[in-house]
Amino acid sequence: MATPSAPPDVLDNIVQSYEPLVARYGERNVVIQRHTSYERLITSLKSTFPSLEPIANERIFVTTTLPDRGEEKIEITPDLWAELVPSLREIQVETREPHPSEDSFTVVLCVNLRDGTHKKTRFRCKPETRVGDIMETIAANENVGIDDLRPTYGGARISMDVTLAECGIEDGDHIDVFPTMKGRKPVIYLLPPRPLENVDVRLSLAPAWEFTVVYPFVKIKGGGDGQSVSWTVSAKPDGTLTERSTNTEVSYLYWEAQAKPERLVTPPNSRPSTPLSSRPEAFDPSRPQEWLTPESSVVVKTNEIPAYLDAVLKALTLHTEARTSFITFWLPYLQKYAYIALRFLPQAAYEESAPLSIEPKPDVVTRIFMIFQGISGNDEKWTEARTHSDLNLEQRWRDAVGVDSARALNTSLFRVLEWGGMEIIA
Incomplete structure (x- = not known):
């Protein structure tokens, strides 16, 4: 289906007059405005689903189903979004893990929880990764507040604001995480x-x-x-x-x-x-x-x-x-x-x-x-x-x-x- 040649704002007004577009992410189904601009779509999705906000745009992708493909989910590329959006009724929002780059490495997180349990996990990151970003992931996984976590390296407490490189943390190093005193x-x-x-x-x-x-x-x-x-x-x-x-x-x-x-x-x-x-x-x-x-x-x-x-x-x-x-x-x-x-x-x-x-x-x-x-x-x-x-x-x-x-x-x-x-x- 070809999209008429017109300014983006005009096209947006046209497609927004169509029936609502349902966006699914996680367990939520939300009606959103149709945008012919893929960039506007991503901005709208981040506003609608706040947990997408910290995720890089290139890690967010949109899929849909087509009549002749059954239940198979087909990814919509940014360059085809404007052409397909008038005919869509529903989209599925998904995220992909970042691809490890040559300068990324693995740190081992030894998490000690207040209830006495101990967990060990591996985290793929880069030298410029903030300690706080890693702690946010742990806090979300363990259902605790980030202020309740106390990261240490080599027996010394480290700030949430410093990067792994600033701490001298390298591939394979251990970060011990304890509850805040x-x-x-x-x-x-x-x-x-x-x-x-x-x-x-x-x-x-x-x-x-x-x-x-x-x-x-x-x-x-x-x-x-x-x-x-x-x-x-x-x-x-x-x-x-x-x-x-x-x-x-x-x-x-x-x-x-x-x-x-x-x-x-x-x-x-x-x-x-x-x-x-x-x-x-x-x-x-x-x-x-x-x-x-x-x-x-x-x-x-x-x-x-x-x-x-x-x-x-x-x-x-x-x-x-x-x-x-x-x-x-x-x-x-x-x-x-x-x-x-x-x-x-x-x-x-x-x-x-x-x-x-x-x-x-x-x-x-x-x-x-x-x-x-x-x-x-x-x-x-x-x-x-x-x-x-x-x-x-x-x-x-x-x-x-x-x-x-x-x-x-x-x-x-x-x-x-x-x-x-x-x-x-x-």
Whole structure:
């Protein structure tokens, strides 16, 4: 069927007067406008099917069926599109994989998921391929958010924005992918000896991490130099808080944060078991494994974890509700493993990473943050840590964290208590 000789816009008006054209892609069937221009067709398809947007035009092709060919799908080439479009009733949109070029190569992706499963896959790419493009594919395949993925190469975290060439990644190299490190459910209790009407609470984060959620809801301020949130609450001796701007009544202030991606970092150096200096070294949430060493941690069998944590948390002055909430929140994460290596961070290091400012100033602040990692029962690396669980655990962790238990339990003082934690998957 010959197409009349006329300007493209005129031809478009003519063919658009025909019956609708159905485009099929995946599980969707959509009526689209007819265009005599193949380029306009591709633009329209990308607008109609957003998942086509990142795919190069040359990888998108259109097929149809012809009366004399039965159900066989016939590809329509761009040069014949204008001639065939007036007679078409339905088209099928498909994509083809890019052809490996001479400069493309294969990287091996070792994906470690938060549920404990491990997968290995191969990815064909080019030196100029962005790490983020690969992570988008993994995120789509595993039904997770791209922000939940932490790519590493040679033991160092790599940014989503760099290319494989910039990282020095070559054919056959391995990229290890882990879940993003998250500080989960830190909660802040305020326990004044008498009612306080206006307590200003400001929580800041070092640039290494960023808030993912806070409650009661308040505005998250800041950016590259670090974020912060502020609450103004009234506080009762029983711990009940009322956030003034929303009149929300809560038992504690809640926040979570995740480690921010870096461009390219070198492998970690070892950390002392109890860092001490005139200015404490900040806990780095993007490198928590630096703080979990055999010298600084203990290893506990999973079936012994609840009793162990209850005893330790009690020694660290957590009241009954706080201990119960801590254990029940973390137990599903802990039970995935046979053994757990864990550590409670020094308050000074944690404070450097997440400064907490409260006015009027409390008499005592106790901040408890646990980091842990699931390990196998025969991992010789943790031999020393296994012996620590037999020591005086109450005194060990009080000293390591820096808890003044006498003042923290004194109900005549204005006390602040916080607990939270982070799982290390490496």
